[in-house]
Each structure stands twice: as structure tokens, then as C-alpha cells.
Amino acid sequence: MGKVRFGIVGMGNQGTHYANLFGDGKIKDAELTAVCDGSEARLADLKSAFPKLHCYLNPVSMMEDGKVDAIIVSTPHAFHTSIVKECLRRNLHVVCDKPAGVYAKEVREMNELAAKTPVKFTMMFNQRTNCIYKKMREMVLGGELGQLQRVAWVITDWFRTQAYYNARNWRATWKGEGGGVLINQCPHQLDLLQWVIGEMPKSVRAFCHYGKWHDIEVEDDVTAYFEYENGATGTFITTTGEAPGTNRFEISGSKGKLLCENDNLFFYKNERDALDVSKNSDKGFDIPEFEKIEVETDGENLQHAGVLSNFARAILGKEALWIDGAEGIKGVELMNAIMLSGWKDGQKVNIPVNEDEYLKILKQKQALSRVKTGVEEKVEDVSVTYKKKKS
Amino acid sequence: MGKVRFGIVGMGNQGTHYANLFGDGKIKDAELTAVCDGSEARLADLKSAFPKLHCYLNPVSMMEDGKVDAIIVSTPHAFHTSIVKECLRRNLHVVCDKPAGVYAKEVREMNELAAKTPVKFTMMFNQRTNCIYKKMREMVLGGELGQLQRVAWVITDWFRTQAYYNARNWRATWKGEGGGVLINQCPHQLDLLQWVIGEMPKSVRAFCHYGKWHDIEVEDDVTAYFEYENGATGTFITTTGEAPGTNRFEISGSKGKLLCENDNLFFYKNERDALDVSKNSDKGFDIPEFEKIEVETDGENLQHAGVLSNFARAILGKEALWIDGAEGIKGVELMNAIMLSGWKDGQKVNIPVNEDEYLKILKQKQALSRVKTGVEEKVEDVSVTYKKKKS
Numbered sequence: 001m002g003k004v005r006f007g008i009v010g011m012g013n014q015g016t017h018y019a020n021l022f023g024d025g026k027i028k029d030a031e032l033t034a035v036c037d038g039s040e041a042r043l044a045d046l047k048s049a050f051p052k053l054h055c056y057l058n059p060v061s062m063m064e065d066g067k068v069d070a071i072i073v074s075t076p077h078a079f080h081t082s083i084v085k086e087c088l089r090r091n092l093h094v095v096c097d098k099p100a101g102v103y104a105k106e107v108r109e110m111n112e113l114a115a116k117t118p119v120k121f122t123m124m125f126n127q128r129t130n131c132i133y134k135k136m137r138e139m140v141l142g143g144e145l146g147q148l149q150r151v152a153w154v155i156t157d158w159f160r161t162q163a164y165y166n167a168r169n170w171r172a173t174w175k176g177e178g179g180g181v182l183i184n185q186c187p188h189q190l191d192l193l194q195w196v197i198g199e200m201p202k203s204v205r206a207f208c209h210y211g212k213w214h215d216i217e218v219e220d221d222v223t224a225y226f227e228y229e230n231g232a233t234g235t236f237i238t239t240t241g242e243a244p245g246t247n248r249f250e251i252s253g254s255k256g257k258l259l260c261e262n263d264n265l266f267f268y269k270n271e272r273d274a275l276d277v278s279k280n281s282d283k284g285f286d287i288p289e290f291e292k293i294e295v296e297t298d299g300e301n302l303q304h305a306g307v308l309s310n311f312a313r314a315i316l317g318k319e320a321l322w323i324d325g326a327e328g329i330k331g332v333e334l335m336n337a338i339m340l341s342g343w344k345d346g347q348k349v350n351i352p353v354n355e356d357e358y359l360k361i362l363k364q365k366q367a368l369s370r371v372k373t374g375v376e377e378k379v380e381d382v383s384v385t386y387k388k389k390k391s
Numbered sequence: 392m393g394k395v396r397f398g399i400v401g402m403g404n405q406g407t408h409y410a411n412l413f414g415d416g417k418i419k420d421a422e423l424t425a426v427c428d429g430s431e432a433r434l435a436d437l438k439s440a441f442p443k444l445h446c447y448l449n450p451v452s453m454m455e456d457g458k459v460d461a462i463i464v465s466t467p468h469a470f471h472t473s474i475v476k477e478c479l480r481r482n483l484h485v486v487c488d489k490p491a492g493v494y495a496k497e498v499r500e501m502n503e504l505a506a507k508t509p510v511k512f513t514m515m516f517n518q519r520t521n522c523i524y525k526k527m528r529e530m531v532l533g534g535e536l537g538q539l540q541r542v543a544w545v546i547t548d549w550f551r552t553q554a555y556y557n558a559r560n561w562r563a564t565w566k567g568e569g570g571g572v573l574i575n576q577c578p579h580q581l582d583l584l585q586w587v588i589g590e591m592p593k594s595v596r597a598f599c600h601y602g603k604w605h606d607i608e609v610e611d612d613v614t615a616y617f618e619y620e621n622g623a624t625g626t627f628i629t630t631t632g633e634a635p636g637t638n639r640f641e642i643s644g645s646k647g648k649l650l651c652e653n654d655n656l657f658f659y660k661n662e663r664d665a666l667d668v669s670k671n672s673d674k675g676f677d678i679p680e681f682e683k684i685e686v687e688t689d690g691e692n693l694q695h696a697g698v699l700s701n702f703a704r705a706i707l708g709k710e711a712l713w714i715d716g717a718e719g720i721k722g723v724e725l726m727n728a729i730m731l732s733g734w735k736d737g738q739k740v741n742i743p744v745n746e747d748e749y750l751k752i753l754k755q756k757q758a759l760s761r762v763k764t765g766v767e768e769k770v771e772d773v774s775v776t777y778k779k780k781k782s
Contacts, residue, residue, distance in 0.1 A: 149630075149632065149633055150547070150628075150630075150633065152545065152628070154543065156541070156643070159665065159669070159678045160669070160675065160676075161668060161669045161670075161672045161674065161675055161676075161677050162669060162670055162671075162672075163672055163673050163674055163675045163677070164675030164676065165675075167675050205596070205598065205737055207596065207616055207618075207624070209622070209624075212622060213666065213669060214669065221624065223616050223624055223626060225598055225614050225616070227598075231600070231603060233598070233600075233612065233614055235614060235626065235628065237541075237543070237626065239540075239541075241540065241665075241666070241669065242540055242541065242643050242648075242665065243661060243665040243668070243678050243679050243681070244647075244648060244659050244661070244678075244679075244681045245643075246641065246643075246648070250637065252547070252633050252636075252637075256635075257633075257635060257637070268635045270634060270635070274550065274632075274633065274634040275604065275632070277552060277634070278550070278551070278552045278553060278604060278605065278632065279552075279553055280553075281552045281553075281554055282554050283552065283554055284551065284552055284554045284555030284556075284558050285551075285552075285555065286552050286554070287550045287634050287635075288634050288635075290634070290635045345739075346596055346737065346739070348736075348737070
């Protein structure tokens with residue numbers, strides 16, 4: 001195999017972005033040979049712009065037509081696991097867009113299948129390639145923060161208008177998405193939250209508000225509280241209803257505090273371990289001196305193109321795969337735990353979540369889900385979002 | 392009356408600070424004529440340093456000796472309401488240190504008595520004189536933020552050592568304090584939280600950890616979640632176990648976001664009301680432009696000396712009293728609501744709290760309270776704290 005031949009399923013905003021990366025030559029050792037979308041008009045547009053592209057209305061047709069070695073699944077997330085499984089069954093390498101799925105049970109089944117196949121399977125966790133988050137993980141896992149005490153991510157800069165929600169019939173519905181801001185906007189943060197810390201919380205209490213700022217049936221405002229195995233606590237606060245929002249990720253430990261805000265990373269490094277001082281000092285108002293350090297990173301931020309290039313090169317045996325696709329379950333599980341606690345009025349939900357209970361309640365909501373009609377779908381201008389969020 | 396003659400009850404760290412303000416001539420229209428403390432050794436020290444000072448072991452003796460017109464109650468807070476009431480019964484003007492009391496019921500009774508007396512009664516809410524908080528309140532109540540959407544105060548820079556807790560037998564005990572970080576360190580923030588916003592939350596869910604970072608029986612780590620009448624939410628996070636902590640107070644509204652951090656105040660002012668944009672824009676990724684403004688204040692920060700001078704001048708009829716003492720109940724009620732929810736494993740607690748339920752559980756805890764013995768009390772060096780916190 002010279003170059004890995006890629007197909008994309010789902011040519012909405014995100015699929016189009018991937019196609020552009022191939023078109024711009026950003027993906028090493030790879031070429032885009034096929035696309036699949038449910039809209040004939042969309043396919044006709046693409047075919048006229050790129051005559052060599054193989055176009056399919058049905059993903060299985062693309063999988064079985066022999067024109068691709070690897071597939072990027074970029075559909076609405078309710079279809080992620082089923083399409084990924086179809087790829088795996090046909091020994092096609094597969095990249096799943098975030099989130100891995102809507103509920104942990106379907107992701108677990110997908111992962112079990114992936115474990116039995118010889119192909120490469122990855123998740124589009126492009127934010128894991130961001131040098132800031134990489135550095136944060138390195139520092140936390142390397143023990144530079146000492147004992148973990150608190151994790152706080154306020155990510156309220158996901159402002160969306162009612163027009164955004166009205167533009168897709170699947171958006172912000174229990175049936176079409178299985179959730180709102182948690183499943184659509186936050187999968188990267190929910191993955192990073194556990195990846196940077198190196199562990200999942202052991203329990204969650206959450207307060208979710210449904211259709212609070214928009215005419216939608218799912219959550220658009222969430223405050224979640226976590227407890228970790230060692231007793232550390234955490235909060236995760238998000239909404240699509242505020243502007244200008246805040247994106248502030250702070251991790252506190254006994255040896256110092258790591259703060260990521262406005263694309264800067266600062267480490268407040270204690271001269272002495274604060275818990276040692278607390279325990280052993282003979283002075284009531286003693287406190288460790290600290291130094292505020294702007295943390296240097298390697299500056300790399302390869303994002304989607306980096307993940308796809310690595311994936312192609314891993315298929316060719318040229319380098320190791322960065323992201324094991326099976327890890328997608330963690331963010332889904334965290335999302336499910338927050339959602340389940342929200343549904344149960346803030347009751348404590350332990351992780352791993354009770355997958356059957358989750359699915360049962362989700363199906364009840366889906367059965368009552370409002371169906372949007374008359375939505376005329378167009379590829380939206382997401383440039384504003386990309387510039388600001390590197391989503 | 393030429394100058395108002397003040398007495399101080401309780402010559403610990405805080406009482407000593409007040410005495411120094413009088414000694415340094417910082418309190419206008421007033422003089423310190425008497426002090427009261429339970430320690431004979433402490434009184435002997437004060438008497439030798441200030442021979443003209445009248446010294447008392449018993450507060451009622453001071454009240455009845457005719458040497459004072461006004462009293463500052465600066466004892467451990469378990470004694471606040473009873474001593475304030477003794478002053479009110481004798482028509483002595485009274486300044487109560489924060490918090491107003493340990494539980495809302497006793498504060499309500501104190502307030503009812505105060506309402507029937509002709510004397511002046513104030514709370515030492517010195518932080519209300521801070522130009523930053525004054526300005527925040529002015530902006531919120533003036534409608535500059537539009538519709539309130541979120542309130543978040545992270546105040547985790549109350550680091551205390553075990554030695555601090557060991558230095559007083561009443562500290563961090565249910566019997567001696569009735570709580571930990573909420574009642575000892577946070578009364579100013581809990582007062583400001585409602586004063587700046589201009590309203591109390593309608594309900595609270597809280598997660599409190601008792602003796603998490605120290606060998607104490609009360610809470611030293613708290614995460615609280617609020618809901619307000621209009622649907623806005625809030626969080627309040629505090630601990631005495633982290634260093635360096637964070638002090639970040641953010642209020643988000645539809646017209647912008649107000650952020651107080653590191654003694655700076657910024658307003659992120661929206662060009663258009665975000666909720667209007669959300670509702671009426673025809674673009675999915677529309678978002679209001681905003682301007683980040685460093686807010687100018689009048690620069691005044693009169694603190695304890697300002698509150699005491701105003702109090703003296705109000706007694707003399709020279710100016711209006713800034714702070715109605717009856718307002719002390721609000722912070723106590725907020726504290727009680729957080730505490731009660733914490734005791735009940737995060738169950739929702741409505742405000743006003745059920746005062747009888749609160750008192751019943753508190754008394755159960757007090758009955759089992761550990762008594763510390765062998766504590767040799769000394770006035771502690773609080774200069775570090777004052778410099779950093781302007782407490």
C-alpha cells in the first residue's frame with residue numbers, strides 16, 4: 001500500500017473539514033478517494049467539484065466497493081457505533097469522530113468487536129495533540145503537582161443560537177443526539193478531563209437544565225461535581241447559553257496549581273508541599289512560598305491533520321498509533337454519569353455507570369422525543385468557531 | 392457626647408486589631424475606653440501597656456460600669472448573639488463581628504430585639520467598603536449585566552495549618568464554632584455573595600468534607616451549588632487545605648460578564664444582549680462582540696476603620712449608618728443552608744432554611760463534639776493574612 005485510501009461517512013460541517021484537509025495535502029501518506037452522505041444534492045455538489053471522488057448514498061456500499069482502506073465516521077453521533085462496527089466487520093481501518101457513541105453500552109460492544117479485529121481503530125481526540133493539554137498530563141502524571149486536591153473546568157464558551165439548533169433535525173433531541181451540550185460540544189473536554197488527570201472520578205453529582213436558554217428538549221446548562229478515589233473533588237460547568245463564556249481549567253495539588261486559561265498555561269509551584277506544611281508547621285498562618293511559572297510546551301498542535309496522518313502512518317506500519325479507539329468509552333461514560341445524575345435530580349451516580357439503567361431512561365426520553373420537521377440542511381459556516389476553539 | 396466611648400469584648404486576634412485602630416487614631420469621633428477578655432493574663436498585659444484602659448473579665452460588668460457608650464463584640468462567634476443581646480437590653484450601641492451568629496434562629500431573635508431598641512446596631516462587614524465589591528453591586532443592581540445567568544466564587548486561598556486549629560480550644564469544633572471554613576473564614580464572602588447580587592439563592596445543594604485536610608471535626612472543603620429565583624445558577628467553592636489557592640468571583644449575565652480576580656475588576660461588555668442574539672439571530676454561529684473593560688472604581692477601601700468611624704458618627708447623628716446589623720442574618724442563613732445540605736448528603740435545601748431542623752442537627756453534633764484540652768492561647772501573628780486578604 002502506497003497511500004492509505006480514505007473514505008468519509010457524513011459530509012456535514014465536520015466531514016467537509018476533513019475533506020478539505022485531504023484536499024489541502026495536510027494528511028501524510030493518505031488520499032481521500034470516497035465520500036458518503038445521505039443527501040443526493042450534497043453528493044452532486046461534491047462530485048461536480050471533485051470528479052474523481054467516489055460518492056455513495058449508503059455507507060455499506062462504500063465499505064464494500066473496494067475503493068477505501070480506511071473510513072472516517074463523521075455522522076451524527078447516534079450512528080457512530082453502528083457504522084464503526086460495520087467497518088470493523090469488514091476489516092476496514094476506522095476513525096470515529098467524537099463522541100464514541102451516545103451511551104457506554106454501545107461503545108463497550110464496539111470496543112469488544114474492535115479488540116477482535118486486526119485493523120487500526122482510533123478516536124478523533126484531536127485536542128490530545130494540543131501541546132498545552134499534553135504538557136498538563138505530563139506534569140500531573142509525573143507527580144509535579146503532588147497529591148491531587150481539586151479539578152475545576154469551567155467551559156461556558158460554547159454559545160449557540162436558536163438558529164443553530166433549528167438547522168439540523170437531529171440536533172438537541174433525545175432521539176437524534178441523546179443529549180445536548182454534554183454530548184455535542186463537550187466530548188473533547190470530557191475526554192481531556194480524564195486523560196489529563198489520568199483517572200476517572202469515582203462518583204458524580206450533577207445539575208442539568210433542559211432547554212433553559214433555547215427551545216430544545218435536552219440540556220444546555222450543566223454543573224457537575226466529582227469525587228475521585230483519593231478524595232480529591234472536581235467541578236465541570238458548561239453551557240451554550242452564555243457569551244462571552246469562560247474556558248478555565250485548573251488542577252490543584254499539594255505541590256502546586258496548574259492553570260490553563262486563554263491558551264496559556266501557568267504553574268504555581270510551591271517551594272514546600274502544602275499538605276506537609278499544613279501537617280507539620282508550628283505556625284498557624286504558615287503557607288508555602290510559590291513561584292508563578294509560565295509553562296513552556298513543545299508548541300505542537302497538530303489537531304485533526306495530525307491524528308489522521310498518524311492514523312495513516314500507523315496503518316502503514318510507519319509509527320505507533322497515538323490514540324487507542326477503545327479509550328472513547330471514558331468520555332462517554334463520564335457524560336453518561338453526569339446525564340444520569342441530572343435525570344435523577346442530582347443523586348450520586350457511581351462510575352462505571354449502570355449501563356442498563358442509563359439505556360432504559362434514555363429510551364424513555366427518545367420515545368417522547370420531539371421530531372423537528374421542515375429543516376433544510378446546509379453546511380454551516382463554522383469558521384468563527386474553529387478560530388476560537390480549535391475544536 | 393463628644394466622642395463615642397467604645398469597649399471591646401474579646402481581645403483575641405481581631406479584638407487586638409480593633410484596639411490598634413483606636414490606638415493609631417484611625418477611628419474618627421471615637422475613643423477606646425474599655426476592654427473585656429476572659430484571660431486575666433491578657434488583661435494584665437493590656438493594663439500595663441495602656442494604664443487608662445478599663446479592663447473587665449465579664450462583659451456584663453463592662454456594660455454596667457458606665458464607661459462605654461458602644462461595644463464591639465469580637466468573641467468566638469458562638470457568643471455573638473448572646474452578648475449583642477445583653478448590649479441591646481442595656482441600650483448600648485453594638486458592633487457585631489462576623490458572623491452574626493452560628494445559626495439563623497439565634498440571629499433572628501437578636502434582630503427582633505434590635506428592632507425594638509433605639510440604639511445603633513451594625514455588623515462588621517468591612518468588605519462591603521471595598522470599592523471593587525461596591526462597584527460590582529452597583530453594576531449588577533444597575534442592570535449593566537442584563538439578565539443574571541451564573542454566579543461563581545472560588546475562594547480557596549484560606550490555607551490554614553494544623554497548628555492554627557490547635558491554637559484555640561474552640562476552633563473547628565461543633566461546640567465552639569458550629570462549623571469550619573464556612574463559619575470562620577467565609578462569612579465575608581457569604582455576605583458579599585448575596586449583597587453584590589442583591590438576592591439570596593432560593594435553594595442550595597452542597598458537598599462538604601469534614602476534617603479532610605486537617606485533624607478537625609468540622610468542614611474544611613466545600614463545593615456548593617445554588618439556584619436563583621430567575622433560574623440562574625451559582626457555585627461557591629472553598630477550602631482551608633490548598634495553597635496557593637484561588638480567589639475568583641465571576642458573575643455572568645446576558646449583557647456581559649463581571650470578573651473580580653487578584654484585586655482587579657474586569658467587565659466583558661456585550662455589544663448586543665446575548666439572550667436576544669440567541670433567540671433572534673438567523674445565524675447558528677452568531678455571537679455578540681464584546682469589549683473587555685478594566686472597571687474603574689472610586690478606589691476607596693475603608694475597611695474596619697471605616698465601618699467603626701461610620702458607626703461612631705451615626706451614633707452622633709453626623710451621618711447615616713452604612714450597614715444595618717439585621718443584615719447579618721443573610722450570610723448566616725446561606726451558611727446554614729450549605730451546611731444543612733452537606734449534612735444531608737447534598738439534598739436540596741430551600742432558603743429560608745428550616746431553622747428548627749438546623750438547630751436540632753447542630754445540637755446533636757455539639758453533644759458529640761470533641762473537647763480540646765491543653766491549648767495555651769496566645770495572640771497570633773495575623774499580619775500575613777491581613778496583607779493578603781484584607782480580612
